[in-house]
Amino acid sequence: MKILLVGQWFVSEDNGKIVTPGGTERYVYGLAKQLQNDGYEVMVLSATMDKGETGFNELDVLNTYIFKAPAKFYGYSIDILSFINTMKLVRRFNPDVVHVIATRYRFAAGAIAAAKIMKVKAVYTRTTLPHSEGRRRLSVLLDDWVFTRIIKRVDAIISLSREMSEILTQQINPHNMVIIPNPPVANYYKKVAKERNSILFVGRLEIATKGIDLLIKALRHVQMEIPEVKLHVCGRGDDSSLDYLLKLVSKYRLEKNILFHGHLSDNELVDRYSNSEVIVLPYLAEGAVSYVLVEAMSAGLPVVAYDLDCFCEALGDGEFGVLVRKGDVKGLADQIVRLLKDAKLRGYYSKMSLKRSKEYSQETIVRRIEEVYSDLFEVT
Template sequence: MRIGIVCPYSWDVPGGVQFHIRDLAEHLIRVGHEVSVLAPADDETPLPAYAISAGRAIPVPYNGSVARLNFGFLSAARVRRWLHEGDFDVIHIHEPTSPSLGLLACWAAQGPIVATFHTSNPRSRAMIAAYPILQAALEKISARIAVSEYARRTLVEHLGGDAVVIPNGVDVDFFARAEPKAEWCGGAPEAGKGGSTIGFIGRIDEPRKGLPVLMRALPQILAARPLTRLLVAGRGDEEEAVADLPAAMRSRVEFLGMVSDEDKARLLRSVDLYVAPNTGGESFGIILVEAMSAGAPVLASDLDAFAQVLDQGEAGELFRNEDADALASAALRLLADPQRRAALRDRGARHVRRFDWSTVGADILAVYETVTAGATSVATDERSTPRFWFGLGRE
C-alpha cells in the first residue's frame, strides 16, 4: 500500500504528535508498505528518507502551548505537488483542524482520507467558531481516529461525527531492553548512599508540562529524603526552573538537556520513580506508556487522559492535579515502599502491551483497508483552496 502521512507540526521540534507519526511511518515501512511523510521543517533539519519538507514553520499559540505550524501559498503548492507525485492509496492526516498542512491537505485531496485527532480541549470556542470554515474539509474525510476517549469527546462535541479510538503506539521492547545508566540510578555516587532518583521528561518552560508543580513539591521531598535527586530531560531555561528552590537544594536537580531516544529509554530504566505532573491539555500521555514500558513506577497528575492510560490508578499512581503537597506525599510514600513500586512495575508491564505497535499498527492498517476497499487512489482536488486561508500567514 502507498501511504501518505501529513504531520502538522515542525519535524525539528520534539512533540508527541511528531513522535507518533515517526514511529507509525517506521512501523508501516517495516511491515512492507511504501510511506511518505510531509512535514514542516527548516532547511537545515535532517530528515529521514521517508520524510519531505513542506517548508519552515511559524510559531503559533495552540491548545495551551506554542505549536510550529506551516501555511500559506507556498505550503499549499507543496501539498498539491506531494499529492500528485505520491499517487497514494490513502493519506493519513493528523490534526486536520489545526491551521497547518493537515487542513491544506484536506482541501487539496480527494479520495481515501483518514484523519487522526490528538487534541483534548473540552472548551474550545475557537474550534466551535471555526466549524463553518472547516466543514467542507472535514466532510472529505473517509474515516476518523481519536487517540483517546477524551480526544474523541472533543471531536464529537465541537465538530460532530464520531471516531474510532486507537491509542498512540510505543515500541515496548525498545524501552524494556534499554540498559540502566549507572550514574542515573539511585545507588550511584551522585545520589548518595541510600539516595533515590526521580525522573521528569518534558519541555521545561511549558507550564502545562508541570515542572513548576514538581519544583514546589521538591522541598518537602528533600526535607524527608535529602539524598533524593531529580533528573530533568528537556529543553528550556534551567536557571529559571530552579529559581524558587532554596539555594542549598538546587544541587539535587540535574538537568540533562535534550536526550536521544536511546538515552530517554535508559533514563526511564534508571529512575526509582517517574513523575508526570502535567496540568492540562493532554489527550493521551505517551510518556506514561514509555515509562511503563521501561519498568519505571509512575506517579502522575489525575488528568482524565492520564487516568485512562494508567488503568484508573492500577498501573500507576495518581495525585490531585496541581497540588504540590499531594505530589510530595505520594512520592515520599512510593520512594519508601519498594514493594509497592515493584507491584506498579509488574502491573504496568502487563498493561502496556495494549499500546505496542504490533497492536496499534494493525488497528490503523485495518482502518486504511476499510477506506481503500474498492476506492481509487488519492487525487488532487481541482477546486481552489479557500482564499481566506492565505490571509493567515506569509512565508
C-alpha cells in the same frame, strides 16, 4: 497499499542521529517506520521552519518531501501551502490513503481538501487537545465555517484519547471516529542498576501545562523525609521558565537534589528511564496518552501522575500506576515518598507498568491504524 503521511512536522537528522523533538514528529516517524516494516509503501510530506534542505529526500530509509513553512505558521498561508504540496504529492505518488497528522485544524484542512478533490481516502489525526485558540473574530469565523466543515469530509478521524474524542464530537460531530493512542517509537526497557532514591521528570519545562514547578515544590517535602533524593529533569524550556525554576530550586535550597539535563537523545533517555526508580508526571493539561508515559511504562518504571483524564485512562484509574488529585503538591510528595521507601511496592508497580505497556506497543497501535485504512475500502 500506498500511504501518504502528511505531517505538520517531521523528525530531522543531526550527525547521523534521528532527532524527535515533539509529539507530532514522533507520531509521524513511528507510524511511517512501522508501516514500512509491515510492507506498506510510504511517503512522508511535511513542513519545516528550519534552514535545512527542502524538496525530495531520504531520511532513515523513508522517502520524504519537505516544504518551507512561513514564519507565521498559523496564518492562512500554511493551509494554502499544505493544499498545494499535498496535491503535488498525490499526483506524483498516487496514494491509496492520505493520512494527515497535525496539532490543529489549520495545516490539516488544506491537506484534507486536496485529498478529497483528488478523490483519495483521507484520515485525520489531531495530536493536541482541541480548545479555543484565542484568534480574532474573522479567524474564529473562518475556523468555524470553513476549517471544521473541511475536517468533516474526512473518511476517518483518529482521536488519541476519550477526552479528545468528546471535544471533537462537540466541535465537528464526526460519525467516523475511532480512539487509538500515540504509537511509541522505541523500546525503553533496559535492565541496569537503579540510582537509589532517584525521581525522573521528562517533558517541556512549561509551567502552565507540565507542572514542573509543582514537582519542585513537592520535592521540598520529599527531601525532608529522604534527604538524599535526586530529581532528574529532562526537557527544554524557554529562558524565562528555566530562570523561574532555578529561582524556585534556590528558594527551597534544593541545588543538591535537582539536576537539569536539557533535551536528551533517545539513547540517553533509555539510560535515564532505566536508572531511575520512579517517574513523576505532574502535568496539568494533556490531551492524549503522552509518549513519556508510554515510554516510562515500557521501561518498567512505577508511575506517579496527576489524575488527568488521559492518565486515568492509560493507568486504568489507578490500577497500573499511582494517581494524585491535580494540583495537590503535598499529595504528590506523599506518594513519591511512599514509593521510594517501599521496594516491594515499586516492584509491584514496575510489573504493572510493563504489563500495561504491551497494550501500547508500536506494533499493536499501528496494527489498529492499519485496520482503519483497510476498513475504508470495505464494500458496505
